[in-house]
Amino acid sequence: QSALTQPRSVSGSPGQSVTISCTGTSSNVGAYNYVSWYQQHPGKGPKLMIYDVSKRPSGVPDRFSGSKSGNTASLTISGLQAEDEADYYCCSYAGSYTLVFGGGTKLTVL
Amino acid sequence: EVQLVGSGGGLVQPGGSLRLSCAASGFTLSNYWMHWVRQVPGKGLVWVSAINNDGSATTYADSVKGRFTSSRDNAKNTLYLQMNSLRAEDTAVYYCAGGDSTWLAYWGQGTLVTVSS
Numbered sequence: 001q002s003a004l005t006q007p008r009s010v011s012g013s014p015g016q017s018v019t020i021s022c023t024g025t026s027s028n029v030g031a032y033n034y035v036s037w038y039q040q041h042p043g044k045g046p047k048l049m050i051y052d053v054s055k056r057p058s059g060v061p062d063r064f065s066g067s068k069s070g071n072t073a074s075l076t077i078s079g080l081q082a083e084d085e086a087d088y089y090c091c092s093y094a095g096s097y098t099l100v101f102g103g104g105t106k107l108t109v110l
Numbered sequence: 111e112v113q114l115v116g117s118g119g120g121l122v123q124p125g126g127s128l129r130l131s132c133a134a135s136g137f138t139l140s141n142y143w144m145h146w147v148r149q150v151p152g153k154g155l156v157w158v159s160a161i162n163n164d165g166s167a168t169t170y171a172d173s174v175k176g177r178f179t180s181s182r183d184n185a186k187n188t189l190y191l192q193m194n195s196l197r198a199e200d201t202a203v204y205y206c207a208g209g210d211s212t213w214l215a216y217w218g219q220g221t222l223v224t225v226s227s
Contacts, residue, residue, distance in 0.1 A: 003154070003156075032212075034212035034213070036212065036213040036214070038155070038214070040155075045205060045217040045218065045219055045220060046147075046155065046205070046207075046214075046217050047217070048209070048213060048214060048215045051209075051210075051212070051213035051215075052212070052213070057215060089154065089155050091155075091157070091213075091214075093211070093212045096169060097160055097162075097167065097169040097211050098157070098160070098169050098171070099145070099157040099160070099212070100157060101147075101154060101155045101156060101157055102154070103154045104154040104155065
């Protein structure tokens with residue numbers, strides 16, 4: 001149950017696009033199309049942004065999109081806005097009804 | 111409005127026990143898988159446990175297996191986490207979260223557990 005690997009930080013200017021990667025193994029990310037992404041602002045609980053690799057829950061802007069290739073999933077945020085500044089976590093199904101999170105990525109909007 | 115309100119956290123000595131509760135409102139617990147996720151302040155999220163809709167199946171992270179037990183009372187719309195043989199490394203904010211077996215759509219506000227002598 002090792003954590004998925006994410007970059008510790010990414011940054012971008014308002015209006016730009018950023019992509020956050022999430023690398024796992026053939027036992028989790030590569031094995032299932034069950035990657036989800038969560039946004040967490042300081043002092044708040046996490047919020048689901050993407051599930052099943054690329055599906056957006058109701059209310060999540062279409063600026064947020066997800067994809068996967070092999071053992072690596074990605075979250076892309078286009079048209080960056082100041083309120084997007086937060087920590088982002090990927091999460092993958094790892095079989096036998098267990099989940100594994102990534103270490104988290106801090107997004108800074110310059 | 112969906113609310114998941116956690117309670118039961120606090121300070122406990124190493125080796126001690128604690129039971130966390132998570133009460134749901136505006137949300138029918140029996141419709142969802144429920145999970146516990148913990149976070150050391152300033153650190154990342156770590157999945158702890160999951161329990162299926164009717165409580166007949168539970169799974170755990172290796173780090174808590176044999177020490178923690180998840181349960182639920184759908185009639186009371188409440189989720190529980192019984193934590194035994196607590197260690198310093200179990201110190202964290204514990205979130206309850208509801209969704210499917212593979213995603214967590216609804217999150218509580220978190221309850222802090224501190225294991226220290």
